[in-house]
Amino acid sequence: MKLFGQFTINCLVVFICIGLLPAVGYGAADWEDVIFYYPMNEGAGGVAKQHPKAPNQFAAKLENGPKWVTDDIPDTQGNKAALEFLIAKEQGLTIFDHPALDLGTGDVTLEAWAKTEIGDENHKMIITTWGENGSGYYLKISQGLLLTRYNDTDRVGPEVKSVTNVADGKWHHMASTRQNRTEVKIYIDGKLDVETNEGAGPGAVDPDANFYIGWQINRPTRFFEGRIDEARIWSRALTGEEILQAMNGGILSVESAGKLPLSWGRIKSSY
Numbered sequence: 001m002k003l004f005g006q007f008t009i010n011c012l013v014v015f016i017c018i019g020l021l022p023a024v025g026y027g028a029a030d031w032e033d034v035i036f037y038y039p040m041n042e043g044a045g046g047v048a049k050q051h052p053k054a055p056n057q058f059a060a061k062l063e064n065g066p067k068w069v070t071d072d073i074p075d076t077q078g079n080k081a082a083l084e085f086l087i088a089k090e091q092g093l094t095i096f097d098h099p100a101l102d103l104g105t106g107d108v109t110l111e112a113w114a115k116t117e118i119g120d121e122n123h124k125m126i127i128t129t130w131g132e133n134g135s136g137y138y139l140k141i142s143q144g145l146l147l148t149r150y151n152d153t154d155r156v157g158p159e160v161k162s163v164t165n166v167a168d169g170k171w172h173h174m175a176s177t178r179q180n181r182t183e184v185k186i187y188i189d190g191k192l193d194v195e196t197n198e199g200a201g202p203g204a205v206d207p208d209a210n211f212y213i214g215w216q217i218n219r220p221t222r223f224f225e226g227r228i229d230e231a232r233i234w235s236r237a238l239t240g241e242e243i244l245q246a247m248n249g250g251i252l253s254v255e256s257a258g259k260l261p262l263s264w265g266r267i268k269s270s271y
Helices: 002-024 240-247
Strands: 034-038 060-063 067-070 081-085 092-095 108-115 124-130 136-142 145-151 159-165 172-179 183-188 191-196 211-213 226-234 253-255 261-263
Touching: 108 124, 108 136, 108 240, 124 226, 136 172, 145 172, 145 183, 159 183, 159 191, 172 240
Parallel strands: none
Antiparallel strands: 034 226, 060 092, 067 081, 081 226, 092 211, 108 172, 108 226, 124 136, 124 211, 136 145, 145 159, 172 183, 183 191, 253 261
């Protein structure tokens, strides 16, 4: 009887722990925090679709034929494809203007995987939007460094540069966060690279414009050369731990038939 009672207690502990898993950060992020997420797993066609769980389902149109290639990011499972861009062909993706792409004064995270060998002084756009009102934001590479900017509608917002060289022909996970209006951090491969308390304009970042991946239309020096994958924007500033989880594909979760949280990055190949 004593043994049976101990067994019952142990079972209760296990069930309680399972129930608490989501609360303690296993697959901690909420899909409602995602502004957009392009896994780029189509492998063919002229459109990159968002992850089916993303709340905003606006697609990205491939322009001038960027090439679908097999995803070769090291140590990631489930990724099927990525997109390869050539400067000579002026290739990129266009996302038509959507209210969700206006950030206001809220916190935000920009992230993507990218690989390039081009480290000249030109501006290789990874993700960007810039309006006629002078407001915009981006991740780009210039002189081998990752640059990010959050320019408000008063045209205020300094450019923040990484310390780490990212134009070495290797895949790098690149992210920047804006928090409390002006605090900006850059993360390279899951590690904090730069932080500043005066890295963004204090006003609303509302470009009211189309969004681009791999290029900035009508700007001939701003085409990307190389590969881009897993572009994502969040409506909050991820922590350093969450950035690392995002890099490893384990920050967002789905539910299995048994209702246990599973890392989406590890089972992407199932859809």
